[in-house]
Amino acid sequence: MVDRARSVYRSRVPTPPPTTTRWAHVADAAAYARCAAASFREAYADGSDDANLEVHVARHFSEAIQRSELQDPRLRLLVAEDPAGSWAGFALLRGGSRAEGVRGARPVEIVRFYTRAAWYGRGVGAQLMDGALAAAREAGHDEAWLQVWEGNARAIRFYEKSGFVARGRNPFRFGDVWEKDLVYARSP
Numbered sequence: 579m580v581d582r583a584r585s586v587y588r589s590r591v592p593t594p595p596p597t598t599t600r601w602a603h604v605a606d607a608a609a610y611a612r613c614a615a616a617s618f619r620e621a622y623a624d625g626s627d628d629a630n631l632e633v634h635v636a637r638h639f640s641e642a643i644q645r646s647e648l649q650d651p652r653l654r655l656l657v658a659e660d661p662a663g664s665w666a667g668f669a670l671l672r673g674g675s676r677a678e679g680v681r682g683a684r685p686v687e688i689v690r691f692y693t694r695a696a697w698y699g700r701g702v703g704a705q706l707m708d709g710a711l712a713a714a715r716e717a718g719h720d721e722a723w724l725q726v727w728e729g730n731a732r733a734i735r736f737y738e739k740s741g742f743v744a745r746g747r748n749p750f751r752f753g754d755v756w757e758k759d760l761v762y763a764r765s766p
């Protein structure tokens with residue numbers, strides 16, 4: 579249950595989106611792979627080397643890869659769906675991982691956090707963040723953290739408005755290129 583007083587969503591979203599969230603399961607592997615690849619391309623197609631982007635997509639997104647993620651007991655996937663059941667976005671959580679600046683005794687990482695471009699600015703991100711933080715609290719995690727590319731101004735603004743603060747840096751391999759990511763964290 580989302581704590582209303584702490585809610586990112588209720589404090590920021592004037593009109594809630596018509597989406598609802600649920601936890602994904604193995605049968606969602608194909609839909610997850612499609613949404614992950616599409617939202618990644620939408621996020622990084624402008625200003626990126628297209629060939630390198632496709633190297634990354636091929637390496638990380640396929641039905642088999644996403645099925646193995648959904649079978650991994652350390653991972654949980656929260657999905658936002660529209661009323662027709664189409665995926666609007668998702669948040670992938672992983673307990674126990676760490677990076678520079680993560681201080682909690684029981685941290686949880688928000689490994690991937692994406693909405694489809696058609697849903698940008700409509701409150702799906704806030705809805706997913708609320709659900710992810712509520713789940714982290716309920717599972718007894720004392721810190722939520724994520725990493726974001728230093729050039730991703732929209733996401734950085736979203737995370738800062740969602741109460742995350744910069745704590746450190748962690749490299750991220752985008753296709754065949756190593757990029758600098760910022761580590762952000764907050765108490766859930």
Ligand SMILES: CC(C)(COP(=O)(O)OP(=O)(O)OC[C@H]1O[C@@H](n2cnc3c(N)ncnc32)[C@H](O)[C@@H]1OP(=O)(O)O)[C@@H](O)C(=O)NCCC(=O)NCCS
Nearest residue numbers: 590591593621691692693698699700701702703704726733
């Ligand atoms: C970053 C991201 C997840 C944010 O998700 P989002 O669904 O666009 O976020 P929200 O709609 O909840 O919030 C974005 C803005 O829309 C506003 N908004 C939300 N619902 C609204 C509504 N109904 N009416 C008007 N404004 C609204 C929010 O207040 C917020 O505005 P602000 O930035 O000025 O505070 C999304 O843009 C995204 O997937 N980007 C590409 C992928 C990416 O970069 N992921 C992060 C990788 S680390």
